[in-house]
Amino acid sequence: MDTGDQKQCICAEDLYRGIYTVLDCYLASSYGIPCVAQAILTSGTYTDPILSQEATNLGLKLSNLRDLDDGALLERIQYDDDRRAFSELVRRHQAVVYRSCYRILGNREDARDASQEAFLRAYRKLDTFQGRSAFKTWMLRLAMNVSLNQRSRRELPRTSIDSAESISGLETPEAELMKSEAASQLHEALQIVQPNHRAAVVLRDLEGLTYRETAESLGIAEGTAKSWVHRGRGQLKELLT
Template sequence: MQVPDRTPQGGPHGALPTAGVAHPAPSVSPAALDEATLVARAQDGDVHAFEELARRHQNALYRVAVRVLGQRADAEDALQEALLDAWRKIGTFRGDAAFSTWMYRIVTHRCTALMRRNRPTVPLPDEDALATDRGSPARAAEVDAELAALSRALRELPHEQRTCWVLRELEGLGYADISEITGVGETAVRGRIHRARAALAERMRAWR
């Protein structure tokens, strides 16, 4: 899926660039730089470096937002706000965890805030499942019904469980990374994922 280009244009301390002020082009293309160098340059106020970081990570961040929120429009809003937050707070990144983990934490916090403000949403089924060969009309109807059941089951999970489950089962992140992203201990993360798995297994029992 093509993610809309919503790269922020603000400054590392929250200030937006002044209209009409040109940023000099970097002598070396940001695309040729490693992530640590890009982060260091972004922390020095290099907009081009941050744009490259956003370009590298926005697809994964958008995918998480869609799976947690269930609505593409909401996911786009959450991603936009998360990228703006990251640009404003880039100076606080200390490298204690991977930059991607730091970005996941920001986008999941934005998703949580959005879910608390808005009405409950229906998570989208996994796109890989949607791409499955459905075969006969009868099989297609069965797949549609199963995906609808999964969407309902995901919708009924508390958002803390859903977020941990998405990061673990759909994004393949480790418990330590999820703990860093969500700000709760690994034991709590494991507990949330265990409860989410049990709830989904119970609700999907008829489809086994």
């Protein structure tokens, strides 16, 4: 594993642990009890979590939850207060939330903080989720709100994206270098694009959401989403040519 891959793994693990550290503090202050989900650890990837011995002893075996869709997990949380189900929702959606925050904010630390805040808000507001959109779409809306608000509060540095996050399996070092440079240029250009337009481009073009899902994630009309994406693409084209 090269240095870049190690950075990505560390980031994923820190994010997952951090989310549950924050949730633990919230639950302890609200209910006077610890959140057992804090004991959950990951192997360092977005898709292959493992459990610590402490978590196993507490019965937090998540494998059976992976077969459930988001709706079923939300029902378990709502009716059974099953925090293991929320653990699975975090595991399932942490990557897209983190990537989206990172592309808006421009650096790992701010993206990690924004991701943790977004998941904490989701936990607090689960009773307001009515299922009119996909949970992923609702989650991204929270993440975009946090990221855009955080960015508006202060001027953030424009940092280059780490090549390891965008490169895998390229044939030659020359090809890897070209891909790395292109990713870096795109990331830096995104930081210049008007924030709302940037968010629309991130969701539509980089995360692959439909225009409808993009609109729902940003809390705007579908026509407005199309307009923001069009303007964002235009700004990027000017910056990259």
